[in-house]
Amino acid sequence: ALEGLQSNQRISIAVDEREPDELAFPKLQVMLPAGLILVMASVMGLLVLREVVDQRIKSPADVGLIPKARVLGMVPDAEEDPAGVSNVAMAFRDKDRGVMAECFRQIRATVIKRTQQMGHKTILVVSGMPGAGSTSVISNLAYALAAADRRVLIIDANMRRPGQHKVFGMSEAPGLADVLAGTHTLGGVVQHTGDKKLDVVTAGGREKRDFERLSTDMMTALLREAKDSYDIVLVDTAPLVVSGDGMGLAARCDASILVVRAMQEKRGMVARLRNDLADVRAEHLGILVNGVKSAAGGYMKSNMKATHEYQTQAG
Secondary structure, three states, rough: HHOHHHHHHHHHOOOOOOOOOOOOOHHHHHHHHHHHHHHHHHHHHHHHHHHHHHHHHOOOHHOOOOOOOOOOEEEOOOOHHHOOOOOOOOOHHHOOHHHHHHHHHHHHHHEEEEEHHHOOOEEEEEEOOOOHHHHHHHHHHHHHHHHHHOEEEEOOOOOOOOOHHHOOOOOOOOOOOHHHHHOOHHHHOOOOOOOOOOOEEOOOHHHHHOOOHHOHHHHHHHHHHHHHHOEEEEOOOOOOOOOOOOHHHHOOOEEEEEEEEEEOHHHHHHHHHHHHHOOOOOOEEEEEEEOOHHHOOOOOOHHHHHHHHHHHOOO
16 A cells, blocks of 8 residues: 555665674673673672681781781691691601691791890790690790700790690699799709700699789799700790780790781781780790691692602602
8 A cells, every 4th residue: 555655656765674694782792701701800809808808817928918017937737737747736746857847947947047136035935816826836846946956945834724734744833833932943843855955844833823923023033044044945825815924924035926826816916916015025026827728828738748748758
């Protein structure tokens, strides 16, 4: 009917109709790459957000994010040491070719260098939170220092929950508490280990454990006496978060080391404790990150394996 209209004569066809051979939208060659980029950007954003929100210390790299913080060293998780460490507190003694032992050698080198430069002898080794492992750090570091021909004395000044007597299988008393109570001399409470370079003073009798005496001139005099007989004196004490004993001892020691456990303590708290230690008499040598897992960094697992193989393979 349209063909019969007079007006139809004025219509001309410029281009014949054509069936489309592809979709105008969406164009897969554009949408697929754009979608992939969007997904990757979202994943990266979530990872960055998680890192910002997660303030836990996972590796020495996280310590580096704390202003003015110095990394003293790191110790891997004992379960990931290929040497097969069964007694963490005696890793250096029992598995001297293990990865943990090698880490303590590296820490030892830094400690010896700094103590020689500054003339330090008494070192407070204190954890931030309970369970950080300062007791086992002290025993291993003591063996490492003794292996380097240093005369080492461990003093267990953790009168709340002492542990060095358990580590070395010694009598709990007499010990530090008895000396501070005036009933024994320092020489009378020193107990010898299987290593002729390493001695221990345990916490002492429970009835004589007075926390307040750790911050007195008697403790200062005891540390001074210990320095006359030993090259290095390592002092163990209660965690800083649960007790003020550590800060009192830091005011009487030459240097301090803060031990934190990976995946347990947060950067904000570690920064505060580091600043507190830096404000007292003892020079703060740095932060030791304990129990680092290979998942904390892509290089950790391969480094641990390489270290173990290098130590154990015959030349």
